[in-house]
Amino acid sequence: MKKRLSLLLSMALAMTVTTPAVAAWYEVTGTAPMVSSIEDARTNAIKDALYRAVNFAGGDLGNIPNISKLITNNRNQYQFANNEIRYMSIDKVDTHRGNIRVNVRIDIYPEASTCHTQQYKKTLLFTHIKVDSPQQAVMGSIYDVGKNFTKVFSRQVELDSHSFVSLGATQYDVNAHTPERVKMIAEDTGAQYIVTGDITDLSATYLKYGDSNMSINREFAMKIQVFDGKTGVRVMDNNYRDAALWPFARTSQVDTSTARFWESSYGHMLRQISRDAMLDLENELACKMTLPEVVARFGNTVTLNLGRIHGVQPGDKLQLWHTGSFIDQRGIARTKVTRSEISLTVSRVYENDAEATINQADLAASVQIGDVMNKPLPNTYN
Structure with a gap:
């Protein structure tokens, strides 16, 4: 099964205060087997085209479920609001060896602030x-x-x-x-x-x-x-x-x-x-906070349980949160997470873990195994 994905035309360059973003047209051929009905196969082929285009463009895959119900309508043109996927045109639909193939043109505007990039x-x-x-x-x-x-x-x-x-x-x-x-x-x-x-x-x-x-x-x-x-x-x-x-x-x-x-x-x-x-x-x-955890501490250096495969890079700035537990009024054990004044800088990165240096050396003794960190957005870190 061969699928062709080609970038046709860069449409616009939008400058923001932080990072530039580019809107572009993509032409994609999506395919799907006819396993139940032609209508379902057509919908699945369009979803296949959307997935390949968004994945190639570096957009947010989480946007696809938001418009999945809309593409079940048998139309040739779709326009979406509040989504990286702005416009879609169905240029051709045919069958080939039991599969439905759709040729789709999609206007995608990847946002630099999407969760999977932050x-x-x-x-x-x-x-x-x-x-x-x-x-x-x-x-x-x-x-x-x-x-x-x-x-x-x-x-x-x-x-x-x-x-x-x-x-x-x-x-x-x-x-x-x-x-x-x-x-x-x-x-x-x-x-x-x-x-x-x-x-x-x-x-x-x-x-x-x-x-x-x-x-x-x-x-x-x-x-x-x-x-x-x-x-x-x-x-x-x-x-x-x-x-x-x-x-x-x-x-x-x-x-x-x-x-x-x-x-x-x-x-x-x-x-x-x-x-x-x-x-x-x-x-x-995807937009839930990722929480690397302290698994070891040696002096002013801690080891995190996330590494290169998770996107950790040397120089990343992290905010530390202390974790603890308490028993509520019903006798149920609860987890408590409290923001600290401690920040860390990633110094070494391995495949599945990393090392970070505590920026406030005088507070290093308060860092405990099990404490968690988050990566603040660049414009919110202090």
């Missing part, structure tokens, strides 16, 4: 997504579809996300009733967020054409939850549902870890859901 990348840990009703997985014996979907989802984040770094998957389960377990796992792995999920529907519908031809349409419904590793609180709860042709024989056993499955019409649909979920993470969590 914050360090956040660490995500996945738990294995479970199949709620194993009896629904009997057809094809796809009992491991949740485990393998987790791997695809984690890989999607690792390769394509602007705001997150995947730590892979853990075998431990978490839910809204286990906040202490969430915090314990997050502390052990260095995860800022833990992603879990449940597959709630794998049912199939038999469609008959003529006297003997029959096809199988299979559902896929999933609930995704995200928990804050510091507090154990649920910060995101989304549901996804789609259906696609099940191309395998009813009595065959399907290995959901193979390319044969993931390149099928049903596998393509699951990959589209994986991308949608990744874009929702970008939309809902």
